[in-house]
Amino acid sequence: MSARQLPDQIGWDGLPERVTICEVGPRDGLQNESGVVDLAVKLEFLDRLADAGHTLIEATSFVHPAWVPQLADAQELLAKLDRRPGVRYPVLVPNATGLDRALAAGVEQIAIFGSATETFARKNLNRSRSESVAMFAPVVSRARAEGLAVRAYLSMCFGDPWEGRVPLRQVADAAGELMALGCTELSVGDTIGVATPGQVRALLAMLSGDGIDLDQVAVHFHDTYGQALANTLAALQCGVHIVDASAGGLGGCPYAESATGNLATEDLLWQLDGLGVQTGVDLDKLVSTSVWMAERLGRPSPSRVVQALG
Template structure:
């Protein structure tokens, strides 16, 4: 018996192709309480590259005190078998992180901003305005060195301390990052409370605030089961880059209510059903996530991985 496949029924008003920005190796693993061996991380990235994914966020040059799981960033990048055509971006919190990224020969970096005052204080030890003073030299130097720079914006759809977040505030933060030199913005639903209408409102505000939709990516968490519906809403608005994590791994170490990221397999299943091109071999991806789940000693939270027997 052959495995089940989604019946392809193309939707209207959707893009022909989507870029999947795979965050499993960084965002997916950063919350693990037991340190994952660097050899396992390197193999995970190699396996992910073999699935057809072309953007693999590898790690972060954050201080080991804050995220011990990523203390091996330089070692991991040195071990990587870099596949031609595959991009391996890394997160850099500050100029020291950028220095280390440049030393490692990285060609694509990301900074991690907050849309809210409280999370900026808790995550960056900076005020909402002060965070930009920290990012400005990082982005300027990275751009001058010929690197691509992504700007993450967290807490775009709700904050556990402040509650509702004004879409106009999200747009203002995003516009400042774009003006600074970021070529792409990833709008994050860090605690997973967003719903499709809310996605429309945030995208409307960003576009009205001067951020073109083709510069926007979305990063949804599935805390309340809304990640796929929110993704579909974003696709209908013209977004063509979607962040996802193989096997649904991950969350946020500074927001306790944040559970897993959107599972890459679940996203691929939906894209296949909609006839949207993405370039990923689902069987190879499921096998990779099943393998990683074995390394972590627990089942994959991805519904597609479980359904296909991974």
């Protein structure tokens, strides 16, 4: 690893002092890999992410293995995972069966996933938007009764490959429906990476105006058009302090052709470190992890920071 430049840390009035990064590499990242990654590699990946200081790591998914064969080992992974004190490991849960498996595995937090558009709901969930909300309602209700936290992903918030632009009002209504189920956190996703900062700010203002507490809102940007970090800055300026990112920029979405590349955690960290925003995550350890994972996957990380330092 080459010597790292250490520019001034200079903050920005009104930004959060601390940001929680939701590291989505092990689930959102790996599920898009065509070659199945060994369980041992996944476990080492999770260990390395915790070693780097992550406290919120999306571990795996209980979506049916027929849909996401990469994560068919969810049960075994959770049984073997060395769960660190102070680290949360949410898992994706699509339905009652998934919740049963998650509860049996002793998870503390689940994530459900809705869509802001009809077309993507049908492509990703095989049902209409309202049917998907109805499907999630008893899952969220039971999970909350069992004391679990529930994150709700909302996809296609800023554009949809089939429907094009997505009206802000439609997105905010879909968000409100998910939060009304009792979810504890909402992750607003730019699944195809088209958003620009004005859109981000307008949507967050609408959510806040609808009574959704921005303390409960995370942003989930993709870097398809290079906009992820500028959008993150816009979200931070609105008071958001939970940001999703994927180590090394792993991932995308297998059902949306133009979706490539989650925001790389390293690129996010460079910005936050420079702004003096605390995260608790060590950049050098994370870069080493992504270099190691890139070797396992057989191709370089798309993260600019990993390319520069790795």
